[in-house]
Amino acid sequence: MTRRRVTLMGSTGSVGANAVDVIRRRGGAEAYEVVALTGGRNVALLAEQARELRPELTVIQDEAAYPALQEALAGEGLRLAAGDEAVEAAGGMPADWRLAAIVGAAGLRPSVAAARAGGVLALANKECLVAAGEAFLAAVAQGGGALIPVDSEHSALFQIFEGDQLKAVDRLIVTASGGPFRSWSRERMEAATPEQAAAHPNWSMGLKISVDSASLFNKALEVIEAARLFPVRPDQIEVVVHPQSVVHAMVGYADGSVLAHLGAPDMRTPIAYALGWPERIPAPTPKLDFAALSRLDFEAPDEARFPALRLAREALEAGGLAPCALNGAKEAALEAFLERRIGFLDMAAAVEATLEALAPGGEAYDLQDVFAMDARARRFAADWTHDHRRAFA
Template identity: 55%
Template sequence: MALGGPDPAARRSGRIRTESAADAPPRRLTILGATGSIGRSTLDLVAREPDRFAVEALTAHRNVALLIEQARETGARLAAIGDPALYGALKEGLAGTGVEAAAGPEAVADAASRPADWVMAGIVGAAGLEPTLRAVRQGTVVALANKESLVCAGDFVQAEVERCGATLLPVDSEHNAIFQVFDFDQPERVARIVLTASGGPFLNWSLERMAAATPAEAVAHPNWDMGAKISVDSATLMNKGLEIIEAWHLFPVEKDRIAVVVHPESIVHSMVDYVDGSTLAQMGTPDMRTPIAYTLAWPERMVAPSARLDLTETGTLTFEGPDFVRFPALRLAFGALDAGGAAPAVLNAANEVAVAAFLDGRIGFLDIAAIVEETLSRGPQHPIGSIEDVLELDGAARRVARALTIQ
């Protein structure tokens, strides 16, 4: 359940990079999911320090126009598009640049296997599992924004991290916050970790009002700039549920020592309670460039353009317990963590299907959690002994969930 690398002390002391940024050669980067919110924020930071970073490879799913633009601007060696039908457009757009073009899911996974010092695992959903594993097997630093890899196959991912000597650095603001204040040298001194949740756009909505919520309303997050899928997950609180499971795989704490508190201002990103009564929290304005910058420069720090926190301007910070009645997705996630085995993978697969159906206007907002719960009760529960079992289970759960979306 620990972060990757040979030992916690080595992780914290910076075994990956000991020379100063000024003396070191450019850090070679691969960005999986370059055209998404995380990928764009990463490239924004890279562009601000071009002498410090060199882009090895970029990948995208379907946004070929933006991928071409990014590859041209960064001078990446490779650009891979997930949709094979877009290979011609990609190759034409990169003609004369010297950037290699590739297409298809295997090409995206191959991009993750290229030699690099740092890989951003920013592909959304279970589709990011294989590329993330490929990056881990290079024994490099993997900045993990793809929480679904740990939710679906955390034991296998961490086993590969240990086997290959890779290092996982969490990008999610909550886990990144915990990473910064967690005492890896004395984990027994940790009483619990507390993940904060903004509560999303529907925090104070009634169930009746949520039943009529539109996709446009669900993706309008009050604090964070995120993609559509993760924004809906934030609205249902499933995002926090997935993060609970992710946290258990990342940090050496027991399941019953992971808590969630709703914090609408999104200033305190998470907290660690210690046995002596101390609580250490990481704070900052809600801007994903801050945790991304932390992972980009780790074990050092770099200048990021995020607005600086001024508590005199922020004013009151509020906290409250989560409402498991209006936000049942959080209850389902805690249940899946307790159940273990196939449950987290089924939870994630059903949620991805249900969120896609909601964004397409085929089901209502409250149907998302209902479909996830029904899939958990009906879905396959066979033992997981390999990554192939995870993928088979994921497919079976998706079939159950899809059938429920058309009933």
């Protein structure tokens, strides 16, 4: 039997390492032909994964880390490369299944290369859909492959959205845990540290998405992601806070039925779904114990403390490159917060100021326009954070 050819972009990240775990438990290099693995800077983990999975190509994005990778894999007979272009080229190598799990807009070029190459694109890198929207979907169409969302909420929607009942779809509901500041006062949030923001109550994730979960910017991106993936109007997409993170998403239909997707908060479930698609395969995720769970709570998000959701709706309404500007500005503001130059709530203020100043609208755009707007929004937001920097202990 021929082994399925898989590529993992961002294999050293939280999603990437979970994907390696799913693949390992399904037979690893004996069951899959690993075409390419890409990492950013984590030489030790990338080398360990490469030794185990024997990829055709192993790429480290950070060129300064290349000598260390060469040293770590000396004598293994593995092909190595470094740099942004090598990551992008890895995305386009012939494969049957590719995981896009680089964090942020940095994943855009490699994910586009993967999309254009066809096959199954398992997309965790939501920023591609948010920033590049229709241009990214055009790349997927050009490749003729299948786009399978890995974000747990969108994997859930993908599984319960009855595409042949489009007229009867009333609303999509994505859940949010509410993050570590769900019950904090605005005053307390003003002074929140990156460590407090990164302490997600339910999910174990990368640093940036954890902080985005605390500000609900992750949910804001997910609302835009859902609007790109499913043929519904933005006003049909709702967010509800659900602190247990057991119900990932729901679809409401015209007859009053609501289909919900439940699962443990473990990324190996949506990764296994995308890896097995169109079949279901086992994942090492713990089974839900309903008796132990005993209750599921839901509440409305507080948009006064979490303006990110309103900003996402406004960006969707403005259309065109507005979501791209939102994402670029958010990434620059997040960087400033992680470096303790601005406060937690300043992130949303920086994004709002950027959207107001650049006023990106509903014009048609291509990938070059996306890169240009991303850069403009980052620059504007970085300047804003410079002008509004504060002294933190």
